[in-house]
Amino acid sequence: MTIQQIKYFLELAKELHFWNTAEKVFISQSSLSRQIQALEDEIQIQLFDRNKRNVKLTDAGKFLKEHWTEKINEFDQLIRQAKKIDEGKSGTIAITYPGSISYNFLPNFLEVLRSKLPDLKIDLTEPTDENHEKLLLDYQTDLAFSRDKIKNANIDSQKLYSEPICFVVPKNHKLAKGEVTDLNKEKFIISGLHQSTFYASLLRSWFSKNELEPQTIIESDFGGMILNLVSKELGVSILPLSFQSAHVENVEFIEMEEKIDLYVNWRKNELNNTIKKIIELAKKL
Numbered sequence: 001m002t003i004q005q006i007k008y009f010l011e012l013a014k015e016l017h018f019w020n021t022a023e024k025v026f027i028s029q030s031s032l033s034r035q036i037q038a039l040e041d042e043i044q045i046q047l048f049d050r051n052k053r054n055v056k057l058t059d060a061g062k063f064l065k066e067h068w069t070e071k072i073n074e075f076d077q078l079i080r081q082a083k084k085i086d087e088g089k090s091g092t093i094a095i096t097y098p099g100s101i102s103y104n105f106l107p108n109f110l111e112v113l114r115s116k117l118p119d120l121k122i123d124l125t126e127p128t129d130e131n132h133e134k135l136l137l138d139y140q141t142d143l144a145f146s147r148d149k150i151k152n153a154n155i156d157s158q159k160l161y162s163e164p165i166c167f168v169v170p171k172n173h174k175l176a177k178g179e180v181t182d183l184n185k186e187k188f189i190i191s192g193l194h195q196s197t198f199y200a201s202l203l204r205s206w207f208s209k210n211e212l213e214p215q216t217i218i219e220s221d222f223g224g225m226i227l228n229l230v231s232k233e234l235g236v237s238i239l240p241l242s243f244q245s246a247h248v249e250n251v252e253f254i255e256m257e258e259k260i261d262l263y264v265n266w267r268k269n270e271l272n273n274t275i276k277k278i279i280e281l282a283k284k285l
Contacts, residue, residue, distance in 0.1 A: 009039055097144075098147055099126050101242055125141065133150045136155055157263045163262075164257075167236060168237040170252070173236065176254065183212055197221075202258075
């Protein structure tokens, strides 16, 4: 039994058509039939019920399709990671990040990487679900910048810095002029407080501590969009100070006492020396 035979099986299990499958995997229909028959003979399990018109998975075939799909995906991820380790400085490094660092820290960090590792290809992703932990453990990312420390025995983390969170208001707003205002009457443009993300939790905690029930008129997880809406005087928001580097017109940042951190997270016992070097560059920056 070979990995390739399992991949042929999974493709046929998805298509349920020998001719279509053979075209997709670039072999002849007769070769595909022989490979599937050889697989069935070796494991002594009938995987398909087939006749001249139809191809159907047996119950055993359905079971193996489900579990082999997961295992093959894991295998492919491991091979991709091994290739990254083998390629070293000229390989590809995947990085996930929160949108709040895309105006200041991240551009500076990428500038350093381009200077120190000019042949390195960088794949950037801003995951909306904040699930950096799963992406790291599944080898879908190599470094994860996050606003909270990932607490997992298989992941190491390093705090890089802290910064204030701020009221973000139009420049003609009372708060921008140092005047007192009733925050219960403000129209907020913020992340959905029902979400399980770290930032939503931080906002819920702050509103609860200050006995406020915000009047949320627009929910968004994208800080750039929020800044533009505030600049149009559609409401106020609460964002990390990093967003000030976006230099959006007609927006004022008013620092609060609360602070938010930035962490870099990576897989424990990482073998890729390039990733280790990138981590050290992030710490210095």
